[in-house]
Amino acid sequence: MSFLAPLANILRARRDLAGFLLGLQREQGDVARATVGNLRVHLLAHPDQVRDVLVTHQRAFTKGHVLQRAKILLGEGLLTSEGEFHLRQRRLVQPAFHRQRIAAYAQDMVDRAWITADRWWDGETVDMDHEMMQLTLAIVARTLFDADVDAEADEIGVALTEALHLFQTVFIPGMHLLDRLPLPHTRRFARARGRLDATIYRLIAERRAERARGKERGDLLSMMLSAQDAEGDGGSMTDEQLRDEAMTLFLAGHETTANALTWTWYLLSQHADVAGRLHDEVDRILGQRRATADDLASLSYTRMVLSESMRLYPPAYAIGRRALEDYPVPGIVIPRGALVVVSPLVTQRDARWFPDPARFDPERWTPEAQAARPKFSYFPFGGGTRMCIGDQFAWTEGMLVLATLAQRWRAELAAGQRVAMRPMITLRARYGMRLVLRERRQGSRGQGIEGSEGWRGGAVSSLPPPSDEQAAAGRLPFHPPIS
Numbered sequence: 001m002s003f004l005a006p007l008a009n010i011l012r013a014r015r016d017l018a019g020f021l022l023g024l025q026r027e028q029g030d031v032a033r034a035t036v037g038n039l040r041v042h043l044l045a046h047p048d049q050v051r052d053v054l055v056t057h058q059r060a061f062t063k064g065h066v067l068q069r070a071k072i073l074l075g076e077g078l079l080t081s082e083g084e085f086h087l088r089q090r091r092l093v094q095p096a097f098h099r100q101r102i103a104a105y106a107q108d109m110v111d112r113a114w115i116t117a118d119r120w121w122d123g124e125t126v127d128m129d130h131e132m133m134q135l136t137l138a139i140v141a142r143t144l145f146d147a148d149v150d151a152e153a154d155e156i157g158v159a160l161t162e163a164l165h166l167f168q169t170v171f172i173p174g175m176h177l178l179d180r181l182p183l184p185h186t187r188r189f190a191r192a193r194g195r196l197d198a199t200i201y202r203l204i205a206e207r208r209a210e211r212a213r214g215k216e217r218g219d220l221l222s223m224m225l226s227a228q229d230a231e232g233d234g235g236s237m238t239d240e241q242l243r244d245e246a247m248t249l250f251l252a253g254h255e256t257t258a259n260a261l262t263w264t265w266y267l268l269s270q271h272a273d274v275a276g277r278l279h280d281e282v283d284r285i286l287g288q289r290r291a292t293a294d295d296l297a298s299l300s301y302t303r304m305v306l307s308e309s310m311r312l313y314p315p316a317y318a319i320g321r322r323a324l325e326d327y328p329v330p331g332i333v334i335p336r337g338a339l340v341v342v343s344p345l346v347t348q349r350d351a352r353w354f355p356d357p358a359r360f361d362p363e364r365w366t367p368e369a370q371a372a373r374p375k376f377s378y379f380p381f382g383g384g385t386r387m388c389i390g391d392q393f394a395w396t397e398g399m400l401v402l403a404t405l406a407q408r409w410r411a412e413l414a415a416g417q418r419v420a421m422r423p424m425i426t427l428r429a430r431y432g433m434r435l436v437l438r439e440r441r442q443g444s445r446g447q448g449i450e451g452s453e454g455w456r457g458g459a460v461s462s463l464p465p466p467s468d469e470q471a472a473a474g475r476l477p478f479h480p481p482i483s
């Protein structure tokens with residue numbers, strides 16, 4: 001290996017992390033190694049190894065360097081905390097994600113999707129990436145804080161963009177030392193974080209005051225506020241812990257689902273046969289009425305489409321761990337301290353588990369086909385004690401939003417739209433995703449939320465394609481997967 005390889009790998013990984021990871025497996029097999037900057041990275045691709053890292057030997061690992069850095073924004077929230085503290089927090093947050101709670105959030109998800117469906121116009125070109133991000137942000141704000149997020153959306157956008165500058169340098173040795181210096185970008189970040197904190201602490205204080213007056217809301221924040229650790233110390237969360245969990249759920253809970261939906265719209269625009277079957281299903285099950293949580297069990301093709309979309313474009317495309325001890329795998333011993341990566345993108349595009357892996361084929365998700373594959377050949381939500389706490393929330397949201405929008409709309413890729421992955425922290429579309437909307441059925445407009453008819457705020461007509469520079473300067477993809 002040339003002594004320049006670690007530097008070359010930084011450039012390769014920064015330019016195209018997905019291509020870099022796929023290339024490592026192609027060149028080296030199930031256990032692949034590379035030095036990226038000052039990091040020794042081991043990519044484990046076989047489903048058995050994935051299971052061992054995430055579940056069987058999870059105690060041999062901790063989260064890694066990206067999430068260490070993410071603490072400056074997320075504090076000790078679920079994504080970033082470790083050990084006993086993490087388990088206690090997980091017990092406290094879990095009730096807010098109980099099946100019945102998610103069914104209650106379903107109505108907000110459908111209502112918000114209906115507002116979007118009402119706002120679109122036949123023949124309009126929208127950036128679906130932007131549309132889905134706005135929609136999932138509104139949904140998480142409503143379900144987490146019982147709040148309308150529009151007023152705070154700009155603040156969040158600024159905070160995320162500033163955070164991106166910090167995370168972009170994650171492979172460069174020693175860069176984290178700059179985080180504490182009063183440089184322009186760290187000061188901008190601190191200001192943005194301060195504004196976000198002020199908003200969240202205000203909401204916490206309001207909820208505590210309401211509880212003191214005997215008023216209970218059903219939002220996630222109120223659930224976390226009233227949670228008590230019955231299995232452990234019997235205590236509840238401090239304001240600081242609530243702030244960290246709220247910030248974590250807010251950021252982790254929308255970007256990923258938005259990405260999944262954007263890529264699904266793209267795939268549907270390329271596969272008229274699949275789109276046709278999806279439309280048949282939503283017409284048959286929903287007709288023109290609004291979906292509810294009770295419809296989820298019947299929307300089986302919608303689920304298959306989303307499953308297949310997250311196979312090809314898993315939003316959290318790489319999951320990182322740091323080895324706490326020497327860790328033997330076939331052929332080598334991974335040294336203590338090394339970074340171990342298991343990648344849904346790599347394993348889910350492996351022809352051994354998914355023949356003709358590049359083909360978009362929802363039929364791979366019949367119960368029989370699923371049962372024939374190893375469990376960890378598909379793991380978009382991770383596994384073990386660190387598995388995504390929002391997975392059922394995300395399935396519910398993804399399916400209801402997709403079904404609701406597909407009741408009324410189909411989409412075609414806009415002329416000149418380039419499509420490529422932008423694997424930063426989550427798997428985004430490098431050039432956005434401009435799609436031309438086609439209304440499936442005339443006369444359905446205005447059956448949505450009262451007063452929403454004709455509202456077009458935020459819609460983008462006839463968008464020009466973004467330049468490479470614009471694409472490169474895109475917003476922060478959050479939900480750090482390489483930890």
Ligand code: HEM
Pocket residue numbers: 063078079080090248249252253254256257260314315316319320379380381382383385386387388389390391393394481483
């Ligand atoms: C398609 C959507 C989503 C995907 C693909 C996804 C994926 C993941 C993955 C892979 C992990 C594990 C990371 C690791 O092991 O290092 C994770 C963790 C997490 N996710 Fe998600 N997620 C999604 C949606 C959500 C939603 C909707 C929420 C909340 C509303 C959420 C909140 C979290 C939290 C809090 C964790 C940390 C859990 C813990 O360590 O205890 N995610 N997610």
